[in-house]
Amino acid sequence: MTGLGDIAAVGADLRRGGFSRHGYDRAELELREWFTAEAGRRGLDVECDGNGNLWAWWGAPGDGAVITGSHLDSVPGGGAFDGPLGVVSALEAVDVLRAKGFTPGKPFAVVVFAEEEGGRFGVACLGSRLLTGAITPEAALRLSDSDGVTLAEAMRAAGLDPARVGPDQRALRRIGTFVELHVEQGRGLVDLGALVGVARSILAHGRWRVTVTGEGNHAGATLMVDRRDPMVAAAQVVLAARRAGSAVEGARATVGRLVPNPGGTNVIPSSVDLWLDARADDDARTRAVVAEITAAAQAAAADEGCAVTVTEESYGDTVVFDAALRDSVAGVLGGVPALPTGAGHDAGILAAHVPTAMLFVRNPTGISHAPAEFAEPDDCAAGTRALADVLEELAR
Incomplete structure (x- = not known):
């Protein structure tokens, strides 16, 4: 995928191998700039909410939108696909839809959630937790990294206002449906001989x-x-x-x-x-x-x-994804398998508030959170096409 190649040098970890890209560090900020530029090149209007999440709107923002995307940060020494694949696929799905002459009939955006892995401040899915109120602003802003830098200090250094951190009902109302594409963190699809699957639950x-x-x-x-x-x-x-x-x-x-x-x-x-x-x-x-x-x-x-x-x-707690949406997504894709996952995601945080679904792209090694994480280019392209098909159905 072209987008993954564009960011292949950002945050490369020469000591651990793989990539180390953590919330508001130099590498993650460079990726946020890359995303803003790529969205702008597609005519998407980017805004940053009070919790550091980036929203790239195709057309005017509005309530009940179809939202897709993922995150750009990583665990220490993580793989190239966990997070960025979902963001790159979302942007490329926009390209696929535009090439077909499709225009969304609903508000539509690509999102990048902040600090999903918790690799710097210790709490996973921090951007989506703050948005939904799953963690208080006071508790979040006190979090600190291994050097003693607090979240509040890191946000301020990145040009964000910590006073804006907290539950965001306006942003939550805008999410009508959220679909997140992710590399599978396991061998379920490989063992089933399937290219793409949907998520059933999270441990x-x-x-x-x-x-x-x-x-x-x-x-x-x-x-x-x-x-x-x-x-x-x-x-x-x-x-x-x-x-x-x-x-x-x-x-x-x-x-x-x-x-x-x-x-x-x-x-x-x-x-x-x-x-x-x-x-x-x-x-x-x-x-x-x-x-x-x-x-x-x-x-x-x-x-x-x-x-x-x-x-x-x-x-x-255990997340069971919206059954009607899951079955609808699987049906659009011709009846692909539904799999449980042991990995947490922003989609799991949002699932308590809005209909949420996940697509998985197969991973031949089954390895994730490590440099050996992988997905074949053809499988990534199949994931992008599947995501575009799902978004087209949801955003008619």
Whole structure:
């Protein structure tokens, strides 16, 4: 896809591989400029709402619009397709529709949601959560990155006014239907031999911060029996996550980030922060997994003479996408399969407020959130055509 090629150098991460593009950092701001230019080249009028989301309107804005798009940020060292594929496909779907002589009979826009991955400020789908009121402005603006920069400071540096952050009923009224195209984050379509699919549901999922506090000391001068080492307890939490996630059918539990303080090779840390991602088919199972890991963390901390706190940073219950819209979209595409997904999306946040659907483009590796994430060019083109067909039907 031409658009993906245009941004292939933006945010390339030479250390991790893949791409690191986080909310309001240099790479993400460059991508926002790219999107604004591409939308302008198509005659779309771009506006930025108070929560940092970009809206490119084909014609006059209005209530009950057909909206499509995704996000441009990434996880640290993420793949090239997660987020940008949905944005590029949306813009190219506009090209396809225009080439057919189609003009929307309803208001129509392409959207880019801000900080979907939570890679900088820790809360996923931040732009859509703020828009819908799923997180308070006060809580959001206090979020900070690993350098201590708050969301409020980052927005201000990007030329946005933090005072405008918060629930946006006007923007929400404008969304009549939202359709998000995404690379599949799994092998469901490959195993079914299908090019494109639709989303049926999203697992209940959330993020928790686990802080283990012990006693910092000298690695060489402190006898093993005299230690209160939070790293030992933190290691037990990682293992507990693996056990708890494996014990519940369909569950997932992951510790993907661990930060010792102060972080010296010859220093027993005084504290260790680690972040738990837990997911399962429903709220009860997800909470049960987290409860088991929390109990294990408390026991491990006590054994080591440490203290532990577990703080929920974000959570989303099971999402079941609008059945009528899902079936309509699948029908437009000739009866493509409907799949569940373990990955969260802005579409999942919006689903509680407006009819929402998702299209998936197959991923031959099944790998996502990593440099090996991939989709064949022909499959991406098929996804664009499918999205254009769906949008044409919805926007007549």
